[in-house]
Structures are given as structure tokens and as C-alpha cells.
Amino acid sequence: MSQLDTKTRILDAGEHLFARDGFHNTSLRTITSLAKANLAAVNYHFGSKEALLRAVIERRLLPLNQLRKEQIDAVLAEAAATGTAPSAKSLLRAFIEPTLAFRSAGPGAQDFIALVGRSMSEPDETVRNCFIGLVLPNFRLFFESLQRALPQLPTAVLMARVQFTLGAMSHVMCTSNKPPINISAAPQPLDDDELAEQLLQFVSTGLEAPQ
Amino acid sequence: MSQLDTKTRILDAGEHLFARDGFHNTSLRTITSLAKANLAAVNYHFGSKEALLRAVIERRLLPLNQLRKEQIDAVLAEAAATGTAPSAKSLLRAFIEPTLAFRSAGPGAQDFIALVGRSMSEPDETVRNCFIGLVLPNFRLFFESLQRALPQLPTAVLMARVQFTLGAMSHVMCTSNKPPINISAAPQPLDDDELAEQLLQFVSTGLEAPQ
């Protein structure tokens, strides 16, 4: 890690600590000491603690958003080509899979996913506004595509079901790097891919449920 | 509020502020000033800030847990009486409905529900451990009942699906008192009862999805 430049080391440390302890629970002193940098380096390179958070989120979220957009566009294009409505499940896959697959994109990516997962219900506006602002255009595209896939659902109902979907998804995202609640002597928990497939099955069935 | 004793006023203020701003974002000075009490009163009556949090959670969660247990037991008893397996949907209703209905149990209850909803993915162990410790026995009963309702599902799969259910549920709980993300010009969002019914429909369909 020490051959990377200071800015990157701080981003990595911030990503890890923000994800593990939350934004307000993480001090600049903890970040800079993990990054082996001077305390003032954060304000020098980023301007403030909040700007560092924005940089941490943007670094990963912009590429992730683009990937999601490409996948959704591909689903829409194929539907248009065959003259049919896109299926809800394929849209969900386009939205969910890049996110969960992202976790194996390298060290720190899993931390980042946990950070994003929690951002959705963050009480603090610092984190939530930053996150929502970045993800909203992407999300709007997702929602409007879903409306075309499920035209029989009233908008308000679809919105509620999408909210449930996001809840299930974010919960998986932010608990995937934590020890699970030991509710039962499960022989063996599912691995990441199986979990993603189960999530997809769960939410697509729920989304298409009869009213 | 001012005719209540100091201890109760502090509990109410803590509940409101912990729910709105999070545990670490809320200072004892803010709590005591809202409660019209002296700063030292928290440490006098509760011992510490963390002990206050525990008291806030316990005050509502213990009765809620008992209510949930009664409802689940009733479902199990009726199933036993008719010699059939309990249905997943009725178990879900027994678990979910008391929680959401709790929001109309009085002022502050809605704040509390948001606090609980966020506790499940709380990065800080202070809040999470306190919450998990209290809810775990109740949750175990719920899970084992579900296993009897859906014996064909492997334990690991059921666990994953229950995790999704909790995610959807907690997301509803902690966003129900926030302005919704404006994804679309929805004519009119669902009211609380409709939302609860939609949630129940969504998760019970997902839980019973084919593998």
C-alpha cells in the first residue's frame, strides 16, 4: 500500500473506515494514521472530511452507475428488438448483479458496498444526500423501465415494491461483511453468488406478485 | 410533557433524537435541553449515555416482543388444532404487523420504529448488540416456526430469504418518517396500512418462491 500516493492511501483508508464504523464514528486522525499520512493531508488534498466522503463514494459509484446503465440499456434494446416488454427479472438482474459482483472487484470494494448499502437509511444527511444525488438518475432509469415491464401495477404499488427491493438489497449489501446473526445452526451459509441468485429470485417473485 | 418526571422526559427526548440523528450524532446536551433537564440527570438516572440507549430500546421492545410472541403462538396453536402446518404468510403477519402497527401506538412510537429499523444494519456495535440481544429469542421462535411452515426449503435458503425479509421490513421502518426519494411523480403514496399490506404480500410471495 505504501507505494501508492497519499491521496489514494487516504481514499482507501477512508473507504474502509467509513464502511466499518460509519462517517461520524470515524475521525480524520484514525484515517490518516491507517493511511500513514499526516493529519493535515486530508484537508490539503480534499478540502474537508465531507469532501473526502464524496470522493470515496464517487470513485466507485460513477463506474458502477455506468455499468448498470449499460446493462439496463441492453435489456431495453433486446426487448425493443423483439417487440416485447422487458421482463422485470432481467431488469432486476441488470440493476442488482453489477452491484453485488462489484464486491469481488478488489480489496476495499466489499467495504464500499457496505457503505453504499447503509447510505440508503443513513440518518445523517451528509452521507445520504451525497449518495442519493449520485444514484438518482440511474435509479430513475431503472424505475421507469420497470414501469414498462409491469404496466398493470399502479405506480404507487410499484414504488412500494421497489422500496422493498432496495431494502432487501441494501440489507444484504451491508451485512455481507459482518458475522451473521446466529439464528440457527445452519449447516453452511450460501456463498456470494448463491446469495445474489437467491436475492434475485426473491425480489423478482415479490415484484411480480398478484395484487 | 413537563408534568412527567425527569426520567421519562429524558427517555422521550432520547428516543426522538436517537431515531432522528443516530446515537453518536446525538449529544447528551441536546437530549437534556429538549427534555428540559439538567445535563447531569442522564448520568444520575441511567449511569451513562449507552445505558440510556438501552433503556430507550427496552422500554418499547420488551412489550413489542411479547406481542409478537403471543401472535406467533396463536398461529402455531391454531395450526396444531387443525393438524396442519402453519402458513408462512400468517407467521409473517404475526411478526410484521405488531411492529408496524406499533407506529400508531402514540407519539414517539414512530421514532422508535425508525430507530429499531436502523439498528439492524448499524455499524456501531453499541446499538447493534443492544438491539440484537433483545430481539434474538423472539426472532429464533419466528425462524423455527417458518421452518415448519416451509419444510421443503433448505435451511440456508430459508435463512437468506428471511434476511431479505428483514431488510425490506427494516427499510420500510426507517424510511417511513422520512421524505421519500422522489423517483417519480407518484399520484399519491400509499398510507401506512396499505404499505404494511403490500409489504406482507411482497415478502410472503418471495419467501414461498419456487427454488
Next chain:
DNA sequence: GATCGATTAAAACACCCGTTTGAAACGCTG
């Protein structure tokens, strides 16, 4: 009405926070 435990009150404690400052060290270009 005096006494004594329970409660409230104001003040101080020691510590951690994000940010700023000003000087030192570095790395490049001329």
C-alpha cells in the same frame, strides 16, 4: 419545624474533534 435521603443544578474535568497555520522537506525545471 428539623433531619436526611433523593433529586437538581452549575461548573469543571480531561479528552477528542475538524480545521488552520507556518515552517520544513521534497522534486522538478531552468
Next chain:
DNA sequence: CAGCGTTTCAAACGGGTGTTTTAATCGATC
């Protein structure tokens, strides 16, 4: 090698934190 913009560094700033202390006030009991 001199000069200069960039980066690092130690130190301090002002302010907020949870907690503790000490004294004052209250209320019931004798």
C-alpha cells in the same frame, strides 16, 4: 545549483463531547 511550486509535517486553535464533582434544593418522616 538556485529557485519555486508542491507536498509533508508538527503544533496549535476553538469548540464540542461524556462524565464527575460539589453544592444547593426539594420532600417526606420523625
